[in-house]
Amino acid sequence: MPNPIAFFALAIWPLVSAVLFMRLPRDRALIWSLMLGYLFLPEPPAAFDLPLMPPLNKHNIPALAAFALMLWRYGHKGPLLPVSWVGRVLILTFVFSPIMTVMTNEDPVFFGQVGLPGLAMKDAVALIVQQALLVLPFLLARQHLANGGAQRELLVALMIGGLVYSLLMLIEMRLSPQLNLWVYGYYQHLFGQSIRAGGYRPVVFLYHGLWVAFFVMTSGVSAWALWRMDDKWSRVKLLGAALYLTAIIFMAKSLGALIFAVALIPAVAFLSRLAQIRMAIFIGLLAVSYPMLKGVDLIPEQKLLNAIASIEPERARSLDFRFDNEQTLLDRAYIKPVFGWGSWGRNHILDPVSGNILTVTDGRWIIVIGVYGWVGFLAEFGLLVWPLILLWRESFAHREIAVSPFVAPISLILAVNIFDMLPNATLTPLTWLIAGALTGYAEQLRAERLKLQQHVSRLNWQSVM
Helix, strand or coil, X not given: CXXXXXXXXXXXXXXXXXXXXXXXXXXXXXXXXXXXXXXXXXXXXXXXXXXXXXXXXXXXXXXXXXXXXXHHHXXXXXXXXXXXXXXXXXXXXXXXXXHHHHHCCCCCEEECCEEECCCCHHHHHHHHHHHHHHHHHHHHHXXXXXXXXXXXXXXXXXXXXXXXXXXXXXXXXXXXXXXXXXXXXXXXXXXXXXXXXXXXXCCCCCCCHHHHHHHHHHHHHHHHHHHHHCCCXXXXXXXXXXXXXXXXXXXXXXXXXXXXXXXXXXXXXXXXXXXXXXXXXXXXXXHHHHHHHHHCCCCCHHHHHHHHHCCCHHHHHHHHHHXXXXXXXXXXXXXXXXXXXXXXXCCCCEXXXXXXXXXXXXXXXHHHHHHHHHHHHHHHHHHHHHHHHHXXXXXXXXXXXXXXXXXXXXXXXXXXXXXXXXXXXXXXXXXXXXXXXXXXXXXXXXXXXXXXXXXXXXXXXXXXX
């Protein structure tokens, strides 16, 4: 169980955020307050569990603190919701669809002699608040990180965060994952899953070693992007940071993160901005279409397993286990396909005697479909893919508008994060932060385009007159 230090760290984080907002510009303060909270605060079960509220933990306390500080220091800045009607519909559906989930799950469910309670209005309130807190980093980033300079700050923060975190990772590679136990008094996952290839996969203060490997992969990609495009830092230093982080990615012992790195590093180093955005769109749409393809048996699962088994047999066995669980959970989700089963573990299969959960939800997509149905899935994943679509539209259809080169690698990072949510539940505050920043920037591009079109139309009208 978490020790007093864990709860103390959560309790004082608003003060840490206040210091950051007093000392740093608004965009940096927002980025660093959420990133540092994600990287160093304790994972659940360390949380404050208040009545009629979702648990307050590392994933929402920094966002709440940043929201309050933004209002206090800068006041209200423009609309909180996206400008486009599609973005607004996705946001409102994401937050309020749990009302329909609760209304369609008022009856209890039974597995033999074991039963789970039906949902009530208090559950609807808790789920709505949970969804609102989850998407809060997106809304903050859309408002306050909507310019090219903020996109650069995101890449710089990811790179520096990875460099700092790599030192802790090296400690755990040598001594085994112990930092969370030493500092916060508990181990946040199954220790056996940190043993890989005769060594240890670092976990540090995140939920799992896969989360750590994915984060350092984004740090390495960010470093390579800055090495190519940034003119404010020494290229030699950036190259050194990029090479070092690439080595850390290999040492993190995660096949998924390694595959992403092999695909993304050459892309950000050599492809054009438009080609990177096109690649991001393809990856993002492929991820969103995966559940639909799996539902009609169009995913070549056996071929994937054979290919991965030739590289890493242990990983292939793990993936086979996930495929089996996905199918079981998908079959259950089809019983309530529109709005899902809701909370209390009703989306799982339970042992009819002991009540133990027999299924494992690894991928974020199957969790969302099981809990909130296809409506919830399309709202959440659509909200994450929507900024990529907006950027594609503004970048390709209207090339007379200058686009920051930093949005391309950030788009790729977001796209592979969406794709990684197929095998893993790696939806983090950083995911929402990046998606919100790209959405705000795409909306800014659209406003500039419309202004330019109005100016051209006015000049054409004056020339005719």
